[in-house]
Amino acid sequence: MNADRLPVSPIMAGIKCRCPRCGKGRLFVNGLGMRETCESCGLDYKFVDTGDGPAVFAIFILGFLCVGGVLIAEFKFGVPWWVHVLLLGVVTPFMAYFLLRFLKATLIALQFKNKAEEGRLSKE
Numbered sequence: 001m002n003a004d005r006l007p008v009s010p011i012m013a014g015i016k017c018r019c020p021r022c023g024k025g026r027l028f029v030n031g032l033g034m035r036e037t038c039e040s041c042g043l044d045y046k047f048v049d050t051g052d053g054p055a056v057f058a059i060f061i062l063g064f065l066c067v068g069g070v071l072i073a074e075f076k077f078g079v080p081w082w083v084h085v086l087l088l089g090v091v092t093p094f095m096a097y098f099l100l101r102f103l104k105a106t107l108i109a110l111q112f113k114n115k116a117e118e119g120r121l122s123k124e
């Protein structure tokens with residue numbers, strides 16, 4: 001390992017949405033689309049296979065926060081209907097977008113760090 005390529009924390013790579021190897025190159029293009037390679041170190045992103053993992057985590061986390069927030073807003077504070085529309089219609093999609101970016105980048109960094117891949121019978 002080169003001295004200029006220190007290990008990158010998966011959480012920091014996830015927060016910054018950066019390359020899991022160098023921590024400098026951007027991971028996404030146009031929101032949630034993956035780049036082919038790292039623009040900084042040239043890491044090929046073909047190994048990336050997060051599947052539905054980020055979406056499942058985002059659904060559970062965001063669903064819990066949104067349903068809990070709506071119930072608290074309605075029954076504890078008695079907010080008018082337009083506050084619910086604002087929370088569910090505007091704030092929730094933004095939270096989903098940024099949560100998905102963070103979770104996808106974090107899972108990619110964890111996959112890279114742990115060398116996780118499909119099981120194989122041989123090393124070919």
Ligand SMILES: [Zn+2]
Binds near residue numbers: 043
């Ligand atoms: Zn890189």
